[in-house]
Amino acid sequence: MSEAQQDLNRDLKQLIIDALGLEDISVHDIDDQQTLFGEGLGLDSVDALELGLAIQKRYGIKIDADAKDTRSHFANVASLAAFVTARQAA
Amino acid sequence: MSWIPLHHLLRPLDAPRQVTEQPSLDHAELCQQALRLAGGLQQRGIRRLALHLDDAAQLAIALLGAWRAGVEVLLPADLQPHTRSRWADQVDLWLTDLPGDANLASLSAAPLSPADLDLERCRISLCTSGSSGEAKRIDKQLSQLHNEVEALERLWGERLGDAWIIGSVATQHIYGLLFRVLWPLCAGRGFERRQWPFPEDLQRASRAHAAFAWVASPALLKRMGENLDWPALRPVRAVFSSGGELPLAAAEQLHQRLGQWPLEILGSSETGGIAWRQDDALWQPFADVRLSLGPDGALQIASAYLPAGHLEHSADAAEIASDGRFRLLGRLDRIVKLEEKRISLPLLEQALDSHPWVSEARLLMLEGGRASLAALLVLSPAGLHALRNGGRRALLATLREHLSGHCEAIALPRRWRLLRQLPYSAQGKLPQAALQAIVQAPRGMAPEVLEQQRDAEQLNLRLAVSADLACFTGHFPQSPVLPGVVQIDWAIALAAPLLPEAQRFAGMEVLKFQQLVRPGDELELALRFDAQRSKLYFTYTCDGRACSSGRIVLEAACA
Numbered sequence: 001m002s003e004a005q006q007d008l009n010r011d012l013k014q015l016i017i018d019a020l021g022l023e024d025i026s027v028h029d030i031d032d033q034q035t036l037f038g039e040g041l042g043l044d045s046v047d048a049l050e051l052g053l054a055i056q057k058r059y060g061i062k063i064d065a066d067a068k069d070t071r072s073h074f075a076n077v078a079s080l081a082a083f084v085t086a087r088q089a090a
Numbered sequence: 091m092s093w094i095p096l097h098h099l100l101r102p103l104d105a106p107r108q109v110t111e112q113p114s115l116d117h118a119e120l121c122q123q124a125l126r127l128a129g130g131l132q133q134r135g136i137r138r139l140a141l142h143l144d145d146a147a148q149l150a151i152a153l154l155g156a157w158r159a160g161v162e163v164l165l166p167a168d169l170q171p172h173t174r175s176r177w178a179d180q181v182d183l184w185l186t187d188l189p190g191d192a193n194l195a196s197l198s199a200a201p202l203s204p205a206d207l208d209l210e211r212c213r214i215s216l217c218t219s220g221s222s223g224e225a226k227r228i229d230k231q232l233s234q235l236h237n238e239v240e241a242l243e244r245l246w247g248e249r250l251g252d253a254w255i256i257g258s259v260a261t262q263h264i265y266g267l268l269f270r271v272l273w274p275l276c277a278g279r280g281f282e283r284r285q286w287p288f289p290e291d292l293q294r295a296s297r298a299h300a301a302f303a304w305v306a307s308p309a310l311l312k313r314m315g316e317n318l319d320w321p322a323l324r325p326v327r328a329v330f331s332s333g334g335e336l337p338l339a340a341a342e343q344l345h346q347r348l349g350q351w352p353l354e355i356l357g358s359s360e361t362g363g364i365a366w367r368q369d370d371a372l373w374q375p376f377a378d379v380r381l382s383l384g385p386d387g388a389l390q391i392a393s394a395y396l397p398a399g400h401l402e403h404s405a406d407a408a409e410i411a412s413d414g415r416f417r418l419l420g421r422l423d424r425i426v427k428l429e430e431k432r433i434s435l436p437l438l439e440q441a442l443d444s445h446p447w448v449s450e451a452r453l454l455m456l457e458g459g460r461a462s463l464a465a466l467l468v469l470s471p472a473g474l475h476a477l478r479n480g481g482r483r484a485l486l487a488t489l490r491e492h493l494s495g496h497c498e499a500i501a502l503p504r505r506w507r508l509l510r511q512l513p514y515s516a517q518g519k520l521p522q523a524a525l526q527a528i529v530q531a532p533r534g535m536a537p538e539v540l541e542q543q544r545d546a547e548q549l550n551l552r553l554a555v556s557a558d559l560a561c562f563t564g565h566f567p568q569s570p571v572l573p574g575v576v577q578i579d580w581a582i583a584l585a586a587p588l589l590p591e592a593q594r595f596a597g598m599e600v601l602k603f604q605q606l607v608r609p610g611d612e613l614e615l616a617l618r619f620d621a622q623r624s625k626l627y628f629t630y631t632c633d634g635r636a637c638s639s640g641r642i643v644l645e646a647a648c649a
Contacts, residue, residue: 045287049313052288062317065290066297 008081012055016077019054020047032078048074055080061087091252091278093243096236097207099154099275100124108280110147117278120151123194125201127155131183133199140164140177142186145283146261146271148194152185153271157212157232158202164215165262167225176225177217209233216264216359228359230397237394238362239273241376245366246328246353247277250303253327255281256295257305258288264359265332269305289314293323302326307333311352312340320347328353345369356418361402362395365416372415381410387432388422407434426455428462433501438463441496445489447473452512454525456505464529465503468511469557474610477508477557481568505529508557508609510538533560537580540612549588549617553580557609572607577638581617581628588619589626592647599625601640607632 001009013027016036020043030041037043043051048071052063061084063070073083094101100121107117131139139161143149156163164181166173169188184191212232217225257270266285274281280299286292287310296302304326311331326348332355345351351369358364364381365373375381378394389408392401407419419425420436427433435453442451442465449470456464467489469477477485490502513524534556541552555572562570582595607613611632618627629639 046309046313049288049310053313053315056315056317063290063315065293065318067290068294070290071288 005081005085008084009077012077012080012084015054015058016041016051019050030077032081033076036074036076055084059084059088061090063087093247094276094278096239096272096276097209097212097232100158100204100207102204107278109150109275110281110283112283115147120147121154121204122201123151123198124154124158125204126198127151127194128159128202130197130199131156131159131161132202134183134197136161136182138162138164138180138182140166140181140184140186142166142169142184142262144187144285146257146281146285147283149261149267150271150275151194153214154207157207158205160211162213162215164227165217165267167217167262173217173225177227180227207232209236216267217262218359226359234362234395234397235268235272237378238268238376239276241363241378241394242268242273243277244377250277250279250327251301253279253301253303254295254299255279255305256286256292256302257282258286258292258310259305259307259333260285263333264357264362265307265355266305268362269330269332289318293318296323296326300325303328303330305330306352307331308336308340309333311344312337314344314347324348326350330355332357341369358404360396361391361393361404364389364391364393372411372417374415381408381414381416383408383410386422387419387425389416389418407432426461426463428455428500431498431500433463433497435463438493438497438501441493442467442489445473445492446470447476447485447489449473450512452520452525453503454522454529456529457526462504463501464505464507466507466509466512466525466528468509469610474557478570478608478610481566481570482508482562483567507533510554510556510610533558535560535576535579536583537613539584542584544587547588547618547621549585551584551615551617553613553615555607555609555611555613559609562609570609572611574601574603574638577607577630578628578640578642581615581626582642582644584615585617585619585626585628588617589644590621590646593624593644594647595642596645597643599641599643601638602636603638605632605635605637607637613637 009032010027013030016030017025017027034041037048051074056062073079103117109115109117109120139156141149141152141163143152153163164177166177169186185193185197209232214230214232214235216228216230218228255270255274257266259266259270261267261270270281282295286295289310292304306329308331329344329348329350329352331352336352336354341352353366353368355363356365356373363376364379365375367373380392382390384390384403387407389404389406390401391404396402405422407422407425408416409419410416419434424435425432426435438453439451442448447470448467450468452466453463456462473485486506493502507528512520513528515521538554538556539551540554543550561573561576565571565573607630614631616629620627624644626642626644628642630637
């Protein structure tokens with residue numbers, strides 16, 4: 001993984017922690033592949049809504065509302081990072 | 091489109107009638123599947139069935155099938171192990187999406203004949219999610235649901251027309267069950283099979299239909315972003331919101347984007363719908379609902395959606411206007427009495443929240459001494475600006491003045507605390523004890539340590555300068571500035587982990603104050619102790635600019 005990718009992953013973890021107010025969790029506690037919602041980190045759909053808003057704001061991107069299953073990008077940090085990178089390039 | 095009463099839904103129809111799509115399902119096929127399920131349930135001697143199905147059409151089939159077979163239905167809030175064990179002895183069979191449970195296909199057998207459902211005998215039980223203790227079971231007769239969907243159609247049937255019904259809420263609870271399944275089924279409106287909790291999904295489902303309506307909740311409506319194609323969504327026939335209070339700002343934003351106000355539904359699992367409103371502070375009771383106030387001022391409900399003769403006592407204080415509409419004043423436990431005057435804390439909080447200087451407000455009764463109110467405030471950036479440039483006294487005077495337009499003088503808070511954030515627990519609640527502790531304690535002098543990092547002899551801290559520090563009152567009344575002596579105090583106190591025990595201040599060297607520190611600032615403090623010279627080096631910076639620095643000479647306290 002390139003340094004830029006690592007930075008983005010770490011950024012996203014911090015964003016998740018900040019946007020969702022996750023106390024007692026640090027970026028080191030979140031694995032790139034760890035499931036964020038349901039099992040795993042235990043976030044729910046309202047967290048997903050919050051995170052969606054935060055990511056759009058932070059990275060100046062838009063979640064394409066016409067694409068199918070956009071929320072599948074929210075599975076874990078790695079998929080989120082890929083999503084952000086793709087949208088930034090778009 | 092013709093209306094079929096809830097208990098006549100299994101009657102054979104002459105014409106096709108679409109229920110849902112993906113895959114497409116016609117009403118006749120839905121009835122066939124329901125009757126086959128009824129046969130299967132009867133064959134197995136099932137009397138009590140727990141249902142938890144994500145697909146709204148499957149749920150419709152299961153409900154009609156169970157009722158046709160005379161089987162009582164329980165809708166558990168979830169399928170967690172403790173939920174299942176809670177209901178285990180009240181249920182013969184679980185029909186769910188989980189692999190280990192029965193499903194529609196596995197229960198299908200020779201169909202029973204179509205027949206009308208008995209409005210009194212058919213039963214359904216809903217479960218409250220149990221956030222306030224043990225999950226509660228609420229038993230209903232089919233007649234209660236029947237009365238409610240009839241009332242909904244009379245109110246909004248024309249407006250909805252042939253709208254496709256799209257929901258963001260689960261069908262396990264009363265709101266989703268009525269609005270997403272039973273009402274459209276009776277009305278002949280098509281509905282989405284799945285729950286769509288995200289805005290993009292809602293939009294995609296909407297765009298597939300010329301006419302559509304949303305069955306949503308505040309959780310979704312207040313988080314809909316700019317990424318949606320709002321002009322394309324404007325044809326939405328109605329936006330229903332229920333399950334909790336929709337913040338006014340969210341309603342206004344929807345109005346701006348969609349050209350229409352959301353329809354808010356007030357209700358509960360126990361009562362079903364109580365009232366509705368649209369761009370109004372007052373609630374309009376549904377036609378079959380009769381309201382009164384209890385001796386404690388709380389709303390009491392009698393309605394055709396409750397068991398006959400039942401009077402439901404709510405915990406919501408209300409005020410009923412002469413035309414029968416009413417205003418909610420908040421939960422009873424948030425209505426306090428001050429010198430015989432009843433004060434609604436939520437109303438005062440709303441009044442404070444509406445001031446541009448306030449980002450969040452929480453009021454509480456000050457315990458001990460004469461009863462009065464205390465206010466916990468999180469200032470907005472504009473509020474912080476006002477504090478920095480006018481001082482605490484002027485800020486609070488303005489807010490008190492603003493509030494006095496909304497309440498009697500006795501309700502004006504006597505004690506104010508300005509916080510960086512309210513002390514929310516992990517569950518999003520504001521524990522009364524934590525709030526009470528904050529208002530009972532005198533305004534502090536200590537910084538809030540946000541972060542600290544030790545690196546050998548060096549300690550780096552990130553500090554929040556509370557807007558509430560006691561020293562701001564006098565230093566200076568109209569322009570609060572953190573006194574230099576307080577900065578030195580903080581440096582010595584926070585350096586404790588670096589210092590040998592029992593040191594006392596012996597003097598200062600090269601002290602420099604370069605920039606003012608003001609309420610709400612975030613500071614970086616770098617501390618380094620030179621043990622040989624017994625000197626503590628400190629540097630405060632704010633946004634990368636030096637505020638102050640110097641060397642504090644220390645000596646052993648006990649000679």
